[in-house]
Amino acid sequence: MTSDESLARIKGFVFDLDGTIWEGPTLLPGAAELVTAIRGAGHEVVFASNCSRHGGDVLRDRLVSMGITAESRDVVTAFDLVGDEIRRRLGPVPVLVIGTDELVTVLREAGCRPVGEDQASEALAVIVGVDPSFSYPRLRAAARAVAGGAAFFAINLDARFPVGPDLFEPGCGALAAAIATASGSDPIAFGKPEHPLFRVALERIGRSPDVVAMVGDSTASDMAGGRAAGMFTIWIDQNPSQPKPPTVDLVVRDPAELLRLWNKLAHEAGAGPGSVPTSQTRL
């Protein structure tokens, strides 16, 4: 089966955000039009981000401000999973939080007891997000708690996150790596390429993974994780001279190229890749 034939079978799309839908303050070419076309064909779209600083509602508001309609259920971040995942695995335990005040709030709302570094000896779990106040005392507290038997979680393992053209901030994975080195244990992560974020995104799409596409710019998180979840993988590669990795089913330069491909399939199929007339937009 060719990539085009496989794309024609797709009934739902999960989009990464950074580097896929937007780059810094700018939408990538064709992003809004692509989302509109997919929804117009009657298919679900979910946005799944490894963001470790905000929940989906913050990113939903950003999408809307950039001209892409989105409801709360359309956007899920790795940050959103923290409370439920820790609570489901360990119950309402004391958790040492290496992260922002928002992360403390999420854990409290999930019924866990957030503790600071001065109470680290009570912690039965350590969670790491992006932490602008990361310090040697926090590293020491987290490493000692993990070495002492506390479960070790990271929102994601991204080394960096982009904040503009050629500009990055150190990511959650950089902080988790320091704790892993000092404690001798590796964290369990919730974000891409690990399965929890894909599981939630697929539940929201409501389709089996073989008819859902993962669209993203990261081969390490979006493509590897999407392939492992059984999805069709579409790589946004703005530097097309790179060889296609084995986890990638289809490569496009930007959303505009994917839209051209989608429209071509729609033209060839008469009624379009979707079986629902374009007047029946999503609810």
Ligand SMILES: [Mg+2]
């Ligand atoms: Mg990305």
